[in-house]
Structure formats: C-alpha cells, structure tokens
Amino acid sequence: MRHILRLLWPRAQVLTQRNVKRNFHASRVLFCARSTSHVLKKPSDIMDHEIEEMLAPLRVAVKEQGDIVKKLKEDKAPDIDIQKAASELKHRKKTLEDKELELGAKDNIDRGKMEDLLKQKFFYDQSFSIYGGVNGLYDFGPMGCAVKANILQTWRNFFVLEEQMLEVDCSMLTPEPVLVASGHVERFQDYMVKDLKNGDCYRADHLIEATFEKMLTDKKVDADTKTEIRNLMPLIDGMSKEDMGKTIVKYNMKSPLTNNDLSEPMEFNLMFSTAIGPTGHIKGFLRPETAQGIFVNFKRLLNFNQGKLPFAAAQIGNAFRNEISPRSGLLRVREFTMAEIEHFCDPNQKDHPKFSNVADLDVVLYSACNQMDGKSPQVWKLGEAVKQKLIANETLGYFMGRIQMFMLKCGIDRKKLRFRQHMSNEMAHYACDCWDAECKTTYGWVECVGCADRSCYDLNQHSKATGTKLVAEKKLQEPKEVDVVECTSNKGSLGKVFKKDAKAIGEYLAALSVEDCDRIEKELSTNGESQITVGTQTFTLKSDMVTIKRYTKKVHVEEIVPSVIEPSFGVGRVMYSVFEHNFKIREGDEQRSFLSLPAIIAPYKCSVLPLSNKDSFVPFVQELCKSLSFSLPLFLYYF
Numbered sequence: 001m002r003h004i005l006r007l008l009w010p011r012a013q014v015l016t017q018r019n020v021k022r023n024f025h026a027s028r029v030l031f032c033a034r035s036t037s038h039v040l041k042k043p044s045d046i047m048d049h050e051i052e053e054m055l056a057p058l059r060v061a062v063k064e065q066g067d068i069v070k071k072l073k074e075d076k077a078p079d080i081d082i083q084k085a086a087s088e089l090k091h092r093k094k095t096l097e098d099k100e101l102e103l104g105a106k107d108n109i110d111r112g113k114m115e116d117l118l119k120q121k122f123f124y125d126q127s128f129s130i131y132g133g134v135n136g137l138y139d140f141g142p143m144g145c146a147v148k149a150n151i152l153q154t155w156r157n158f159f160v161l162e163e164q165m166l167e168v169d170c171s172m173l174t175p176e177p178v179l180v181a182s183g184h185v186e187r188f189q190d191y192m193v194k195d196l197k198n199g200d201c202y203r204a205d206h207l208i209e210a211t212f213e214k215m216l217t218d219k220k221v222d223a224d225t226k227t228e229i230r231n232l233m234p235l236i237d238g239m240s241k242e243d244m245g246k247t248i249v250k251y252n253m254k255s256p257l258t259n260n261d262l263s264e265p266m267e268f269n270l271m272f273s274t275a276i277g278p279t280g281h282i283k284g285f286l287r288p289e290t291a292q293g294i295f296v297n298f299k300r301l302l303n304f305n306q307g308k309l310p311f312a313a314a315q316i317g318n319a320f321r322n323e324i325s326p327r328s329g330l331l332r333v334r335e336f337t338m339a340e341i342e343h344f345c346d347p348n349q350k351d352h353p354k355f356s357n358v359a360d361l362d363v364v365l366y367s368a369c370n371q372m373d374g375k376s377p378q379v380w381k382l383g384e385a386v387k388q389k390l391i392a393n394e395t396l397g398y399f400m401g402r403i404q405m406f407m408l409k410c411g412i413d414r415k416k417l418r419f420r421q422h423m424s425n426e427m428a429h430y431a432c433d434c435w436d437a438e439c440k441t442t443y444g445w446v447e448c449v450g451c452a453d454r455s456c457y458d459l460n461q462h463s464k465a466t467g468t469k470l471v472a473e474k475k476l477q478e479p480k481e482v483d484v485v486e487c488t489s490n491k492g493s494l495g496k497v498f499k500k501d502a503k504a505i506g507e508y509l510a511a512l513s514v515e516d517c518d519r520i521e522k523e524l525s526t527n528g529e530s531q532i533t534v535g536t537q538t539f540t541l542k543s544d545m546v547t548i549k550r551y552t553k554k555v556h557v558e559e560i561v562p563s564v565i566e567p568s569f570g571v572g573r574v575m576y577s578v579f580e581h582n583f584k585i586r587e588g589d590e591q592r593s594f595l596s597l598p599a600i601i602a603p604y605k606c607s608v609l610p611l612s613n614k615d616s617f618v619p620f621v622q623e624l625c626k627s628l629s630f631s632l633p634l635f636l637y638y639f
Helices: 009-015 049-074 079-103 111-120 142-161 176-182 204-216 223-238 241-250 291-296 298-304 368-373 382-387 394-409 457-466 491-510 514-527 571-581 615-631
Strands: 021-025 029-032 124-126 138-140 173-175 189-194 201-203 266-269 273-276 282-286 311-320 335-345 362-366 378-381 417-421 433-441 444-453 472-489 529-534 537-542 546-560 563-570 583-585 593-598 606-610 636-638
Touching: 049 079, 049 368, 079 204, 079 223, 079 444, 111 124, 111 571, 111 583, 111 593, 138 142, 142 311, 142 335, 142 394, 142 571, 173 176, 173 273, 176 282, 176 291, 176 457, 189 204, 189 241, 201 204, 204 223, 204 241, 291 298, 291 311, 291 335, 291 457, 298 311, 335 394, 335 571, 362 368, 362 382, 362 394, 368 417, 378 382, 382 394, 394 417, 394 433, 394 444, 394 563, 417 444, 433 571, 444 571, 457 563, 472 491, 472 514, 491 529, 491 537, 514 529, 514 537, 514 546, 563 571, 571 583, 606 615
Parallel strands: 362 417, 606 636
Antiparallel strands: 021 029, 021 593, 124 138, 173 282, 189 201, 189 266, 273 282, 311 335, 335 563, 362 378, 417 433, 433 444, 444 563, 472 546, 529 537, 583 593
16 A cells, blocks of 8 residues: 655744745645845946947936926926926926836747736636636636735734734725815815717826827928927926816827727716615715724724823725726735725824844835936935935834835845835925835836825814814923913804704814814904805804913923824735736746745745545645644645
8 A cells, every 4th residue: 555645744834933934836736945035236236338328318418407397396486387397397207217227138928828827826816707807806816815815914014913013994984074174175176088889987187198209209290380389298287178178189199009089088086986774865975095994083082092192003904096097917906905004193292212223234225306307216225315305304214224124024126115205296285205115016006005294284174174173282391371262152142043953063063173263253343144055055143152262381291293203005016016026937948937025925825735646645735734733823624
C-alpha cells in the first residue's frame, strides 16, 4: 500500500516566522521564500543621462511656465490670467510626465496576461457577467476575498490596533442635508454628453479638454485656432451647460471611440440618489466616502475618549460614485471599499509624540515646487522634510511614514511608490496640505492613498448646519476673561409659532457664532425680523423670540474646533497595484505566469498535498488539516 503525504507543516512553521512571499502559479499554489528587502535608488540614479538630455527641454518649458504662474500670483493678477497660465502649466507638466513614463525603465508587465490569470483563478471578475456585465462593478472570488480580507486585517492591525484608534461602522445610506453641509451635493454635479447612436456617455469637461489637447498637437490646426483653444482651456472647469454645448458644436467634437455625433450636455450627479422610507419624502444618497459618518459622530467619539485630544477614528466600508465612464479595471469603479482615518488634534499643536519613529525614513517626495520647476521627485528624510516645512506638520508627516510602511508590507515595490503634493490649484480651499501616495502601474502613476490636513472645515460645516457644537475643551494654564455673545430664545414665543420645530430652532440659536449673533441682532433692529436656516427649513424670527446677550466671564477652559488629518485608502487600487508589482512570468516558459505575494496578504499560507486518493487515507488528512487550522491562524488549502 502506497500512502504518500507531502506535509508542509515544518516548512510552514518556519515561513510564518519569516518575512516571505508566496508564489501563486496559474496551475497550482507553490511556496517561495523570498526576501522582501528593497534598495532605494534616488531618481537621479534611475534616470539615464541620455534620457535626461531628452527631457531637459521639457523640464525647462515647465519651469518657465511655473515661474509665470508664480509671478502672476505674486502680482495679484486677475484670476482669469492665473487660470490661463495654470492651464498651460498643467498641459506642459502632463507632456513631461508622459515622456518620463515613455522613456523610463520598462516594467515589461503584460497586463493582458495578468488580468487573464486574475480572472482564471477568480481573484475578481466583472459583476453579472452572464447578463453581459455592468461597467464599474466587480465581484471578488475566493482568492480575491482572501487577499482583500488579509489586506484589511493588516490595515486594522497596523493602524487601528497599533495606534489605538476608535473604529466605527456607519450607515451607507446618508440623508441629503448631511451631504449638502459637507459640500458633496454641490461638488459632485457634472455635465455629460451621449453618443447619439450607441448611447455611450462621456463627462463633458473631460471630453472637451481631451479634444483640445489633441488639437494643440495636431499640425493641421492653424495657429489662430490653437491660440483660441489655449485661451479657452482654463475656462473649461467654470463653463455652464450652454457654454459646453456651444464649444462642442463650434469645434465639431465627436464621440472619441465611434466618431458619432454627441448630444447636448446634460446634468449628472455622481452620487447614487435614493428615497429613504415608504413615503419617499426623505431624500438620501449612498455615501460617496466614509468620512462623514465619523464627523457627525465626533461628539460621541470625543466623550468615549474622555474629552481628550488628540485621538483618531477609523472606518472600513464601501462607498459609491456613479462614474460616467468607469474604466481601468479596479482603478475606476462605481462601488469600492475605503479605509479612512480621521485624526483629530489641536489646530495649534500638530506635533506627534511618535514622529521620531519615522523621522529617519527615506521617502520619495514629488513636491508642488518640483512640479512647477519641471524637476524629478526627490528622496527626503521625513524628519528633514517636516523641518524644512515641505510637509506642513509632524502629524501629517507621521501618517505619510506609516502609509509607506504599510504599503511596503503589503507588497508594493518601493521603486514604484512616491508621494505627490497637491498643487495650489488642485487643493481644496480648506486644506492646509495634501499628499497622495501614488503607485506606478501600466496605467501610469495611480493615486492609492490620500493624506490631507483638512483643517476644521468638516466639523464647522456640520456644526453650522445643525446648530450642534462640535468642539473640544482645552484646559488653560491660567484663567482668562473673555467677551461672550450669545443668542437666547424665548421658548414660549417660539413654541406658539413653530410648535414641534421650536426645540431644533432653540438648539440652533444656542450654538450660533458671534458673527451670526451680530447679523441677527442687526436685522432685528433694522427690519424687526431675521431669517435662519435649520437643516433644510427656513424660519423667520421676530424680535420677541430671541435676545442677544453680551457679557464678560472668567474661563478656565477654552473651546477649540479640532483640525483633522485624514489618510484615506482606496483598497481596490492598493490591491491592483500589489497584483501588478508582484506579477511574474516564468523564465523560459512565457505561458506560465504567477503572483509572488507577501505571506501576510497571501490567500493561502499552507497546503496539504496527499499523493493518494484512497478513502482510508481521508480521515488522517482531515485530522491533519484540522490540527493545522487550530495551530496556525492562517488560511489552509487542501488539494
């Protein structure tokens, strides 16, 4: 009787104690111990001298335009002139980056073969494929679920547990007023056009911009038309629906894929809208990000943390964006998993007690200044970058360091990871500083993680919309006297007129800022009435309903609205980058492709491979599998 069992138990014990990678072959699962150490090369070492000579004119062109933009801002030139110059800078910068990718080191990754492997082994595939599929929606199979679960568990261990964060799980259905206050309802409104024959949809501003860029490089287009286009480029973002329609007609723009005629631009909201409840009176949306659930629960989280700052809250969950033209696999989808952190801190104290742990890390930074000057990214020590104020503060720098450590732990190639700083025309008006962790893929540099100092914008917006104070108390070293202005309500008068809404109005008035109190007092004295908006309703107040009080009091604590540092991870994008960075083709046999993944995210950690199918052998194998499952908190695969 021949019973041969290949046991991987001793090997598995060794491998789980080492930093190793697993190879996932197209036909079987194999073990492969491999060092995950990386050697960091400076961009100056990566770029060949001859390539740099070819790029030099493009770098000069970018720097010249960057200097023009800086000069216009210093001189406080009209906004339209700055926008035109910034648009030309963006065009030159993109030309430079495209040329860098074209001339840079080739990865020789066959994306088609990799995607075939991922589909064949059912890491993921298009949703509802037997019905023809839906663009931008993907299902994860057993291997994909295991990798995703391992990445999320690694994230939870690395951030939530190690940093002692407060994890929440908030509703995906979000009432409209929440997203009105956060600015999403206004910002997520776009215009789209349709291919009149096949119905394909395109975002109107992107189509106009892409067409203009193509025309600027077309030798057949005359100089006057190109000048006209350059003047129009900076105006695209601010174009109305009518302006976009006229532009499309004037320049005879067609569908980029079929060359068919296009429809008139039409409004399109990138959020999925829905009605909450049977009556349909409560309008809502599927959340476009997970962050707002954390902001609206700030008071509860602060109380849970015993009123102390700083603290961080974290959330893992799905978000939804109704992309007009989803593409590039997992990189641009309509439903995606996010892992977000909101670190609340004193706006005047943004140092971090653990910053010294990451201060000596080497990071590749593509600063806004380098982008303006046409220079390559540079290698910095995090501590030096913060000291030189390239990175705004220690807390932001600390999370950037932790982000890099996490990404490398999951299998991202160090040489294909960089942090790119948002330029001033990209940055949200309320943000102090923002960096994107970008991974190089066959699609170019892809933003996988955003790390932003959002200041106190979100808490202020929700506080203003609801009348609820979203503040923390800071103990003063010495008491001080402060001038107090507050609006008190006459509950009797409010109750008679507004009935069930009187309580909400009273709470709103109690939380008013000094500026709002001054406005109401002035309007009441001038007109005898003043209007306020609570949620989505507008109410008219009379003089007998409110009283504005002014007095001085001694305080031992002061109220502060915390600033927020937000690292935001696109899990699907991280996964895709990991797949690309660890995809291999066996030498001498191009038909055999495999993934070499770090053990910590590999779907299977151990395999039991019996070489006999006799029934008498099954109980022993099952008992062995059971023992391995209990002994190793890992995935086990039995062939």
